[in-house]
Amino acid sequence: MNSGDCLLWVLYASLLALLPTVLVAIPALPIRWKRSLGFLLTVAFCLLLIVVGIHALASPALHASIPGPLTDLAWQFTLDPLSGFFLLVLGSVGFAASLHAIGYFYHGSQSKLKQVLLPYPVFVTAMVWVLLAANAYTFLVAWELMALSSTFLILVEGQDQRRQQAAYLYLLIAHIGALALFVAFALLSHGDLISNGNFQRMAQSPYSPVVANAVFGLTLLGFGAKLGLLPLHAWLPEAHPAAPSPVSALMSGAMLPVAVYGLLRIDWQILPAGAGWWGPLWLGLGLSSALFAVLYSALQTDMKRLLAYSSMENMGLILIALGLSRIFAEQALWSLAALALVAGLFQVLNHAFFKSLLFLGSGSVLHATGTLEMSHLGGLIRSMPQTAFLVLIGIFALAGLPPLNGFASEWLLLQAFLLAPSLPSGMLRAILPLAAAGVVLVTAVAAFAIVKFYGIAFLGRARSAVAKQEAGIWERASMAFLALFCVLLGVFPGRVVDSLSHITALLLHGSQIAHQSALALTPISAQRASYLPGVFLLGIALSIAVVFVLVWWRFGRSLRRAPVWSCGFAADYSAQTQDSPTGFSQPLLRIFGVSLSTLRNRQGGRNTLPVQIPDPFWKGFYLPWGRVTLWIAEGISRLQHGRITSYLLYSFLTLIVLLVFFR
Amino acid sequence: MIMHSILAHSAIISPVLRILAAWMLVLSFALLAQRRLLSLIRLLAWQGVTLAVGTALVGQLTGDPVLWVSAVLTLSIKGILMPYVLHYLLRRLQVRGDVEMTLNVPSTQLLGILLVVFAFSIAAPLDGYLPAATHGMLGIALAAFLLSFLMMITRRKAISQIVGFLAMDNALFFAATSATLGMPLIVELGIALDTLIGLVVIGVFFFQIRDTFDSLDLHYLEHIREDK
Numbered sequence: 001m002n003s004g005d006c007l008l009w010v011l012y013a014s015l016l017a018l019l020p021t022v023l024v025a026i027p028a029l030p031i032r033w034k035r036s037l038g039f040l041l042t043v044a045f046c047l048l049l050i051v052v053g054i055h056a057l058a059s060p061a062l063h064a065s066i067p068g069p070l071t072d073l074a075w076q077f078t079l080d081p082l083s084g085f086f087l088l089v090l091g092s093v094g095f096a097a098s099l100h101a102i103g104y105f106y107h108g109s110q111s112k113l114k115q116v117l118l119p120y121p122v123f124v125t126a127m128v129w130v131l132l133a134a135n136a137y138t139f140l141v142a143w144e145l146m147a148l149s150s151t152f153l154i155l156v157e158g159q160d161q162r163r164q165q166a167a168y169l170y171l172l173i174a175h176i177g178a179l180a181l182f183v184a185f186a187l188l189s190h191g192d193l194i195s196n197g198n199f200q201r202m203a204q205s206p207y208s209p210v211v212a213n214a215v216f217g218l219t220l221l222g223f224g225a226k227l228g229l230l231p232l233h234a235w236l237p238e239a240h241p242a243a244p245s246p247v248s249a250l251m252s253g254a255m256l257p258v259a260v261y262g263l264l265r266i267d268w269q270i271l272p273a274g275a276g277w278w279g280p281l282w283l284g285l286g287l288s289s290a291l292f293a294v295l296y297s298a299l300q301t302d303m304k305r306l307l308a309y310s311s312m313e314n315m316g317l318i319l320i321a322l323g324l325s326r327i328f329a330e331q332a333l334w335s336l337a338a339l340a341l342v343a344g345l346f347q348v349l350n351h352a353f354f355k356s357l358l359f360l361g362s363g364s365v366l367h368a369t370g371t372l373e374m375s376h377l378g379g380l381i382r383s384m385p386q387t388a389f390l391v392l393i394g395i396f397a398l399a400g401l402p403p404l405n406g407f408a409s410e411w412l413l414l415q416a417f418l419l420a421p422s423l424p425s426g427m428l429r430a431i432l433p434l435a436a437a438g439v440v441l442v443t444a445v446a447a448f449a450i451v452k453f454y455g456i457a458f459l460g461r462a463r464s465a466v467a468k469q470e471a472g473i474w475e476r477a478s479m480a481f482l483a484l485f486c487v488l489l490g491v492f493p494g495r496v497v498d499s500l501s502h503i504t505a506l507l508l509h510g511s512q513i514a515h516q517s518a519l520a521l522t523p524i525s526a527q528r529a530s531y532l533p534g535v536f537l538l539g540i541a542l543s544i545a546v547v548f549v550l551v552w553w554r555f556g557r558s559l560r561r562a563p564v565w566s567c568g569f570a571a572d573y574s575a576q577t578q579d580s581p582t583g584f585s586q587p588l589l590r591i592f593g594v595s596l597s598t599l600r601n602r603q604g605g606r607n608t609l610p611v612q613i614p615d616p617f618w619k620g621f622y623l624p625w626g627r628v629t630l631w632i633a634e635g636i637s638r639l640q641h642g643r644i645t646s647y648l649l650y651s652f653l654t655l656i657v658l659l660v661f662f663r
Numbered sequence: 664m665i666m667h668s669i670l671a672h673s674a675i676i677s678p679v680l681r682i683l684a685a686w687m688l689v690l691s692f693a694l695l696a697q698r699r700l701l702s703l704i705r706l707l708a709w710q711g712v713t714l715a716v717g718t719a720l721v722g723q724l725t726g727d728p729v730l731w732v733s734a735v736l737t738l739s740i741k742g743i744l745m746p747y748v749l750h751y752l753l754r755r756l757q758v759r760g761d762v763e764m765t766l767n768v769p770s771t772q773l774l775g776i777l778l779v780v781f782a783f784s785i786a787a788p789l790d791g792y793l794p795a796a797t798h799g800m801l802g803i804a805l806a807a808f809l810l811s812f813l814m815m816i817t818r819r820k821a822i823s824q825i826v827g828f829l830a831m832d833n834a835l836f837f838a839a840t841s842a843t844l845g846m847p848l849i850v851e852l853g854i855a856l857d858t859l860i861g862l863v864v865i866g867v868f869f870f871q872i873r874d875t876f877d878s879l880d881l882h883y884l885e886h887i888r889e890d891k
Contacts, residue, residue, distance in 0.1 A: 644824070645765060648816045655812070659785050 007062040007079045007132070010052050014125045017045040024117040031110050035102060038117045042098040042124055049091030049128065056084025057499050063134065072194050078134035081502040082269075085345060086131045086261045089352045092485070093253035094124050096478040097246040100360045103474035104246055104367065115156045116244070123149040123250065130258055136185040136197040143181065147174035150255065153247045154239050166238035173235045177225030181262075184218035187211050188270060203270045212271050216278055219266050220285075226259035227319065228312040230289045231617045237300075240308035241372065245363020248304060249356035252311040257348045260318055268326075268507050276330055280428070282323030287435055290316025290442045298449035298588050299613045301581040303362040303372040306453055307355065310398065313446060314351040318344045320439060321413050325508075327428060328416075334511035336419050338504040339523050342513055343412035345500050350397065350405040350489060357394035357482035358453075361387060364471035364479070365457065374581040376465040377457040383467035386476055388458045393483040395454045397490065399447035403533035403540070405489035408521060410443055411531055412497075415523045445588070452584045461575040491533045493521045676724045677797075680841060683717045684803045687837055688779070691810040694830055695775050695817075696768050703826045704749045710833045711741030718840045729848045733840070740855055741836075745829060745862060752866055753822065756873055766817045775810050782806035797841060804838030819880055821872060825865050832858050 020038035023029065056062075061080035068074045079087075105116055126149055129142035151174070154167040188207070189196035196202065207215070221232075228236040240248045267274070290313045297309030321344030328337035364387050365380060366372050381388040397404040417436035423429050471479075489496055494516030501512035513523060522530035564573055639650070690710050697703050715738035722730030764771070786802035793801065808831055815827035836854070872878075 645816055645819070648812070652809075652812050652816060655809075656781070659781075 006052065006055070007064045007077060010048065010079070010128070010132070011064065011066070011077060013045055013048055014128045017042060017125050018121050020117045020121045024114045031113060034117065035105060035113055038113075038121075039098045039102045039105075042121055043095055045124065046091045046094035046098060049087045050095065051091075052079070053084045053086075053088030053091055054499075056087065057081050058502055059084075068137070070194070073137055074135075075138050076134040076198060077129075077132040077138065078199070079132060081506055082261070082264060083131045085349075085500065085503055086257055087128065089257050089349055090124070090127055090131065090254040092482075093250055093352050093356045096356055096360065096482050097249045097253075099478035099481070100249070100363065100475050101244075101246040103472035103478075104244060104363055106472065106474075112156065116153070119149040119152040120247070123153060123247075127254060127258055131261060134199050136189060136193050136199075136202075140178070140182060140185065144178055146255065146258070147171065147178065150243075150247070150251060154243045156244050156247070157242065163242045166235070166242040170235040170239040173225045173232055177222040177232070179222075180218040180225075181222035184215045184222060184266070187215050187218070188266075199265065199270060203272075207271065209275065213275060215271060216267055216274060219263065220281075223259040223262045224285070226262075227256055227315045228289070228293075229285055229315070229319070230292055231621045233289065233293070233312050234615060234617060234622055236312050237296075237305050237308045237615070240311070240359075241302055241304040245304075245359050245366065248307075248363075249359035252307070252359060253352040253356035256311060256315050257352060260315070260322075260344075260348055263319075263322065264507065274326075274330075279323045279326030279330055280431075282319050282326060283435060284323075286316040286319030286321075286323055287438045287442075288316075289313070290320065291438060294442045294445040294449065295588065295592055296613065296615070298445055298452065298585050299582075301374050303365065303374060303377075303453060303457060304359065306374075306449060307358055307362065310446060310449060311351070311355055313442060314347065314355065317410070317413065317439065317442065318347050318351070320344075320435070321347060321416070324413075324416055324432075327423070327432075329508060331423055331425075333422060334508055335513060335524075336416065336422065337508050338501075338511050338513045339412065339419070340416040341504050341507065342497055342500050343409055343416055345503065346409035346412060346493070346496060349496065350409050350486075353482050353486050353489065354394045354397035354404075354406060357479055357486065358391060358398065360475065360479050360482070361391035361394065364475045365467070367475075368467035368469060368471065369465040371465045373465075374453075374456045376463050378460045378575060378578060379462040380458045380467050383462075384470045387471045387479065390476070390479040390483045391458065392454065393486050395450050397486040398450045400443050401447075402531075403487075403490050403536040405486050405493070408490055408493035408496075408531070408533065410439075412493075412521070412523060413439065415529055418529075419524070448588070449585075452581060456579070456581045456584060460578045463575045463578070491537055492518060493531075493533060494518055497521065676720050680717060680720055680724075680797070681799070683713055683720070684800055684837075684841060687713055687717075687807055687834075688803050688810075691807040691830065691834070692772065692775060694826070695771055695810055695814050698764070698768070700753060700820070700822055701750075703823060704746050704753070707749070707826055707829055707833075708742055708746035710830060711737065711743075711746070714833055714836055714840070715742055717837065721840055730840070733848060733851050736851070736855060737836070740859070741829075741833060745858075748862060748866070749822070749826070752869060756822075756869060764817050765819060771813065771817055775813060778809040778813060779806040782809055800841045801838060804834055804841070807834035807837060810834075821865075821869055821880075825862070828861070828865075829858070 020034075020041055023038055024034055026034075056079050058081070061078055064077045066075040066077075101116070101120070105113060108116075123146065126142050126145035130139060130146055133139035133142055148171075151167050151171045154170060155163055157163065185193060185197070188202045188211075190205070196205070220229075225232040240252060243251065267278070293309045293312035293316060297306050297313060300306040300309060321340050325337045325340035325344065328334075328340060362372060364384070365377070368384055368387075369377060369380075371377065393404070397406040400406040400410045402408075414436060417432060417439065420432035420436075421429055423432070470476075495518060497513065497516050504512045514525075516522065519534045520530050520532050522528075566573055687710065690706055690713065694703060694706050694710075697706060715734050718730055718737055719734035722728070722734060766774075782805035783799075783802040786799075786805050789801055790798045811827050811830035811834055814830065815824050818824055818827065832854070836851075839851075
């Protein structure tokens with residue numbers, strides 16, 4: 001088998017991975033077989049993706065072409081280090097999510113399993129095709145397939161009005177984005193998608209500044225809608241909670257990065273030389289999205305909504321890194337550009353691991369307790385100790401604590417920011433430190449939000465919902481896999497950074513950052529700054545061990561559980577007296593002046609005040625646009641009045657006009 | 664060989680073809696002016712017969728036997744069958760009297776003249792691509808097409824609309840045979856079948872419309888649109 005066949009085998013495997021969609025249709029097969037076979041097939045496929053992705057990271061590009069429906073229109077694919085990296089991300093998340101899905105859908109009915117297993121493999125395969133696509137046609141078909149299959153997955157858990165609205169909003173924004181991409185590709189191929197649709201050919205052909213700027217704007221709209229950039233983020237906090245947890249993990253950990261891949265492929269590889277304002281625009285948009293998202297993430301009371309906003313924040317951070325890299329590249333500071341780019345890609349990888357871990361963890365919580373509303377939860381650490389421990393690792397990673405992986409990438413990003421003084425432009429030199437301060441604020445508030453996530457739901461005492469059992473073996477196995485890599489990626493960041501060098505070489509004219517030793521991370525030079533995660537790990541392990549031994553020695557080994565100390569009063573405090581999720585984020589509300597709308601309603605004789613945190617963009621952006629659209633539609637519908645004579649007149653006049661202008 | 668026979672016959676046949684084309688246009692104007700339903704159907708039948716004769720002449724001109732088959736088909740379907748069916752519908756539905764028009768006859772005729780001028784101005788540049796024997800035919804075909812369209816717009820009764828529709832079909836057919844000297848038989852058969860099916864569907868609709876509104880006046884259809 002020569003290496004060119006490798007890509008073809010992946011493509012055949014991606015078709016084979018669609019087998020579960022056929023499998024569920026066989027009535028004779030028992031439901032247990034369908035579930036295990038269906039998801040295990042995806043698990044195996046994702047393992048293959050991981051292997052191929054790692055292999056491709058250090059290999060030259062492979063090409064494949066499969067005859068398409070029309071003579072000149074072929075399905076073209078390329079596997080290069082860039083797509084290999086994103087295949088690795090997709091494979092890891094898909095592996096864990098599919099393992100988790102076996103347990104997650106264990107109690108589902110036959111019809112529900114059908115609803116999942118029909119679109120689920122299509123979703124994974126479509127993402128693989130997007131990542132491997134080498135021409136506009138293949139890319140757009142796979143992109144649309146990805147959007148459609150994920151829409152159906154949002155509706156798996158039930159089709160109540162809220163879910164339908166979430167799916168509709170998602171589909172609407174996805175289609176607006178896809179439309180922008182369509183136009184962008186039409187511009188890139190000089191109006192001929194069939195003969196000029198190949199990405200390599202696009203990269204070689206020259207573009208006027210007007211066309212390049214238009215393509216940049218359109219792709220920012222198209223991929224930004226998928227990334228959840230302001231103001232096209234509204235679907236994220238709706239769709240993620242509506243979808244089943246393995247799907248949320250896939251959407252957050254793998255589908256959002258696919259949009260990052262699109263930005264890199266088109267705005268970087270095909271349009272390497274852009275206007276000077278592209279980088280700052282990415283940076284500014286990323287920063288404002290991240291700030292907005294992290295604030296709203298800290299205010300949420302639904303576990304998955306909180307994670308959804310946090311995903312948006314992470315995408316903002318990644319875009320900041322890409323923008324910074326672009327700014328450096330514009331000034332030909334290639335090694336600094338490589339550093340920022342590596343920070344962004346590393347963040348993609350880390351986000352995939354810790355965010356899908358947390359989504360899967362919240363899925364297990366939903367299973368055990370039946371709710372994701374934090375004001376009903378609490379004390380899960382006692383009923384689900386193993387899940388709680390695995391989620392804690394994800395929490396540490398997301399909060400950016402050393403020696404876990406989240407810290408490594410954020411540290412790299414800040415190191416890149418600290419090198420901004422080497423830029424020649426005074427304006428950027430002045431602004432970039434402010435942006436760096438913004439990034440630090442984002443990471444700090446993100447840590448606050450995620451502490452709330454864990455503290456309210458897992459610590460303290462159970463409020464109203466009680467966990468019945470620990471998560472199943474499949475679910476724990478999937479989370480353990482992700483948690484293990486959260487640690488490994490954090491302890492050996494040098495290896496990760498080294499393996500990304502081929503991507504930076506591909507995108508930044510062969511430049512890459514210095515070779516790293518296995519245990520340390522030194523972005524520029526050892527004199528300037530370096531980070532030794534192993535030392536951190538050792539130090540933390542040592543101090544914990546010392547404290548543990550001391551406590552053991554002083555107080556003995558028996559665990560004692562006592563009632564809450566009530567300051568000497570003879571009161572038995574109920575669980576409701578604990579800090580509530582809304583109360584926890586009260587300081588942020590005060591500081592940032594976010595307006596809350598409360599709805600008072602009477603339920604079961606008790607006064608409850610459920611707090612709603614409305615997204616300001618909903619009222620300020622979406623509703624006005626909706627009104628304008630409706631207004632135009634009503635104007636157009638006046639043409640439709642049921643008089644056949646007038647309808648005939650319309651076609652008559654159209655005919656005349658066409659005859660006059662196109663004779 | 665074919666070129667030779669075209670040259671031999673064209674001296675006699677093309678003037679006749681031209682006269683037929685002119686006659687086609689006159690019939691279209693007559694359709695536009697006619698108020699009585701019965702006469703409309705009769706004019707439509709005449710159009711069909713004219714088409715059939717025209718097709719036969721083109722067959723003679725090009726020596727293509729397929730066009731003779733086409734001429735026979737045209738005569739039987741457009742000249743006899745369709746007018747008969749329409750006539751039958753008229754009797755079954757007991758529609759009588761005049762056609763209500765949304766625009767009066769003189770203005771319609773004036774508009775029609777403008778349309779003919781327009782059609783000729785559009786078609787004139789295309790004459791260079793067509794055989795010499797058929798110069799001007801495309802303009803006439805286009806004019807007849809637009810006139811039938813105008814007729815559909817200005818009438819209210821369902822039957823006169825279907826007459827306008829069939830006249831449009833006739834004009835297209837005329838463009839295909841006379842202006843470009845015939846088209847493949849399979850295409851022609853397909854179009855004829857389409858028209859027949861269209862006629863059957865519309866016939867069924869006529870009964871439905873009359874049962875619902877007690878009239879064939881399309882103005883009642885305005886009530887069934889989707890409400891806001």
